[in-house]
Amino acid sequence: MPRAIRGVLVECDPSIKSIIVKIDSEDHAFIVEDLDNQTLVIKENMLAILKMRLDEALKETQQPPSDSGSE
């Protein structure tokens, strides 16, 4: 009999996925199953927290381009 596991399927770029793996490596609180380099399954209740952590991580590495043109 196959097993069914509840979770959230996350599809993203390989670069984003590696950040998620890095976030998870601290306390393994997010990832349920690492599927391939663009997909993984995470715990359902952790999605919002993961999104927040991801945004934080991205803020450190990225410079938001400024809007051109005047009002």
Place this chain on the structure above:
Amino acid sequence: MAVSTLASFEYLEQLSGTTFQKLYRQPSTALAIFRRMLPHLGRASFAKKSNATGSLVPGLLLTLRRQRDEALSLLSRLYIVHITARTRDDPQVVSLTKGFRSSLQLALTGGGNHQSFGVPSSDSATADVDLHYLDEYARAQWEGILHYVVSSVGEGMHQASQGPTSAVKQLLKAGSLVTSGAHSGITQAGFSFLLQEVNAQVWTLLLLWIKNAEQMEMDSVDVLSFLFMLGSLELGRAYSTTTLSESQRQMLKYLVDFGLVYIPRSTPNQFFPTRLSTTLTSDATALRSVAAGFDAVNTSATGTKGFIIIETNYRLYAYTTSPLQIAVLALFTKLTTRYPNMVAGRITRESIYRAISHGITSDQVISYLSTHAHPQLLKSSAAHGGGPVLPPTVVDQIRLWQIENERMKATSGFLFKEFESQKEYDACVKYADAIGVLVWKSDPKRMFFVSRVEQLRDYLKSRKTK
């Protein structure tokens, strides 16, 4: 599957079989659901017929078969049809469930004495209640609610209006469309609510109310069948409240707050359904007639239907004085100037980011802009041989801004793994794909991900017993 995505049917799908049996005892409910489900029924039977003749291209046949399976699985979730499991010896048999069939027959032939289509009031109708008055009343009530939802954003533009009753405000808070307290304001759910079509908005609010009603210990079957009855009533006609049950009469009070029914003060035992309620269960074409009905009323207040001009440099001009429309625009535009008859602003990266962070999608923004495009934009697109209404640069940029912000796509559901054999895996994947729940699969790993699990679980059980 545009119909099945509607919130009303998502709610219905969660109900139990016994609830459906009770619901289908009312002919009006059976008829309402039948009307709404007609595209699916049609698809199911069409696919069957074309299957028999076999004259279609194989590729098309496959799509049709897939659509039929999806339609059938939806119909069985709503307990409209009963499907026997496919076995080696017997072909699959599909039949209407007994309760549904008999009620539908009653509804179509008009037999029986069930009063489920409402009882017209025998008292003389109040003279001043005509269609125009009802439309005006429904519009005022509904805009009051919408405005309350949006007011926290469009601060400063908020004009004094009486707003909805406290019961409605409570409901909006309970459904977390707005929040109160220190961070009072609109929520993500509230944003998407605002950009929905009127009919979808009405259902969203009604479903919220039904969920709350369960806590108030009202019979959800009673409440639902009353809603479906409302959908079959005639606009501009007075109906009697005396034949309603106790919980239905209680409900009437809230429906008045929503603007779904009107009760004249002089004759409290009759009620008039408004356009909002008579189109509850009709299909998409009738939705437009709601909008058309409102537009007729709106023209005096807000001018023509299209009022937004957007230029290739992201500047936006909206010829409107309606605080509601300005507030909606302010959700995704950086408004800079307000003139007596128009507002001007720009669509910027930040304004779109803000909108997206509140849960508005780029498609919602684009569709809002194009449905409310100024006639001048329509005219120039027609002059260029029917090109796009909005400047393509702006549309593309809005989409790009969204993609930039969407780092991952999340789908909740179930991961299946540890299959005993390749054969078992293949069969399950095929079945999941056929009923339209398969999201992701990996053949080498023998794993797949589905958005729904109930039917697959039954399928696995039936395989086991075989």
